[in-house]
Amino acid sequence: MNPMINNVAAAAGPNLAPVSAEIFLLVAASAILLIDMFLKGKRNLTYVLSLLALVGCAVISFRDLSAGQTVYTFNNMFVSDPMANLLKLFTYLAVGVTLVYSRQYTDDRGMMSGNLGGEFYVLALFSTLGQMIMISGNNMLPIYLGLELMSLSLYALVAMRRDHAVSTEAAMKYFVLGSLASGFMLYGISMVYGATGSLDLSRILEVANAHAANHTILVFGLVFIVAGLAFKLGVVPFHMWVPDVYQGSPTAVTLLLGGAPKLATFAIVLRLLVGGLLPMAFDWQQMLLALAVLSLVFGNLTAIAQSNIKRMLAYSTIAQMGFVLLGLLSGVVDGNRSFAPAAYSSAMYYSITYVLTTLGTFGLIMMLARSGFEAEELADFKGLGKRSPWYAVVMTILMFSLAGVPPMVGFIAKWAVLQAVVTSGQVWLAIVAVMASLIGAFYYLRVVKMMWFDEAVDATPIATPLDMRLALSLNGVIVLVLGVVPDALLGACLTAMTKTLAL
Structure with missing residues (x-):
């Protein structure tokens, strides 16, 4: 290319089109923060504006997804590609549905009133912005900055109930252990930079392919990066924060933790390990293998002993993330990368469908809760079939999906991952x-x-806002429909992964 053209392009500044969704959300979240300062009482306007901000982002990302192009900007530090745009769309959906489910819950607990009433929505939006940066990061620096923006917002959300001892304890545990994991990642990134001389994932991939880096230093850095990623996924043995934080956080915040961030973490696992360190697949696949097996066994066995449903779902999350790792470790077999698109798309599909199912389960927990009462014990679900048959049906669909019972979407997701594992010869x-x-x-x-079979402990009528009733019903129906007709989403994941990886 002509150097004159390069100079003109540099003078004109970076191409902002690929980052337009992030810019829009940043401006919207800042505006909502200012508007909220002048509001008193319940934050209905803040709620509506937050949802509209997510809708605006969805329109932009859908436009980019429809174009099907891969566009880089900011000196290749940021990328807009099919995988990023598809994951962003489901991130907006997950955060938006979380806000719908949380409105009544947060109002009942006084979290949406007073001088700082809108902080829940604003922090949720800034957390979403961090996730978007993580998903589109093509350089270790923006990936880490996005991770910290997301994490700092979530730390504050966990500690929102400042006068609640359990929430404060959970926030401290999450902050201390999260800081430790961030340190692991930073140290690993510094080692990779020392070995390759770059933070750019494309350049790291070139150096690794050419075997021009010190292999020992690169493996050393890889170990710390995988440890940091494992913490964010919440897999064994980096899972110790998950049950306590899930239980101690307000249920609305638990859903913000356990939903959309899983998609962003999946994205950075793929960016770092596949986009930058694929020639070292043998090394990191062995690490993921150990993490996956430990998570599957420990998560499922420990969940059996839980009487608190949030802790049960926390250990369930650990096991479910083990399945995601199974897909990620099945992409390269003896140097053969032909299995990669199918294997990685199965992990992507599993992550998306797991998040959709998790939204419904925590939504129902919030639906059963009321002012002064948290529906966190398994016993609180006794007799729901008589109190509210339809929502018992929805919860049944969601539980069957998490268990992998056909024809729910969870069965298709597990089948896709297991197919990738068997195809890889394992x-x-x-x-x-x-x-x-x-x-x-x-x-x-x-x-x-x-x-369905136990007598109800609590016969109090269930009062739920219309928007929450509609969202929960749609949530259950979608989990069932995607299991019966899975091809569209499976195909979208495979197409996105094929175009993005270009293997």
């Missing part, structure tokens, strides 16, 4: 995963049994 690993899932089915089906 049949024994698929058998371990199936056995662990059978153990996990027990505690999911226990909830179903309590809803």
Whole structure:
């Protein structure tokens, strides 16, 4: 290319079109923060504006996804590609649905009133912005900055109930352990930079392919990066924060933690390990193998012993993330990368469908809660079939999906991952995963049994806003429909992954 053209382009500044959704959300969140300062009482306007901001982002990302192009900006530090845009769309959906589910819950607990009433919505939006930067980061620096923006927002959200000892304790644990994980990642990034001389993932990939880096230093850095990523995914043995933070946080914040961030973390795992360090697949796949097996076994076994449904779902999350790792570790076999698009798209599909199911389960927990009462014990679901048959049906669909019972979407997701594992020749690993899932089915089906066959402990009528009732109903129907007709989403994930990886 002509150097004169390069100079003119540099003088004109970076191309802002690929980052337009992030700019829009930053401006919208800042405006909402200012508007909220003048509001008193319930934050209905803040709620509506937050949803509209997410809708605006969705319109921009859908436009970019429809174009199907991969566009780089800011000296290749930021990328807009099909994978990023598809994951962003589901991130907006997850955060938006979380806000819908949370409105009544936060109002009942006084979290949406007073001088700082709108902080829940503003912090949720800034957390979303961090996730968007993580998803589109093509350089270790913006990936880390996005991760910290998301994490700092979530730390503050966990500690929102300042006068609640359990929430404060959970926030301290999350902050201390999260800082430790960030340190791991930073140290790993510094080692990779020392070995390759670059933070740019494309350049790191070139150096690794050419075997021009010190392999020992690169592996050393890789170990710390994988440890940091494992913490963010919440997999064994970096899971210790998950049950306490899930239980101690307000349920609305628990959903913000356990929903959309899983998509962003999946994206940076793929960016760092596949986009930058794919030639070292043998090394990091062995690490992910150990993490996956430990998570599947430990998560499912420990969940059985829980009587608190939020802790049960926390250990369930650990096991579910083990399945995501199974897809990620099945992409390269003896240097053969032909399995990669199918394997990585199965992990992407699993992440998306898991988040959709998680939204519904925590939404129902918030629906059963009321002012002065948290529906956090398994016993609180007893007799739901008599109190509210339709929502018992929805919860049954969600539990069956998490357990992997056909025809729910969870079965299709597990099938896709297991197919990738078997195709890669690791049949024994698929058998371990199936056995662990059978153990996990027990505690999911226990909830179903309590809803339909046990007598209700609490017969208080369930009062739910219209928007929440509609969202919960649609949530349950979508989980069922995507299981019956899975091809569209499976195909979208495969197409996005194929175009993005270009393997």
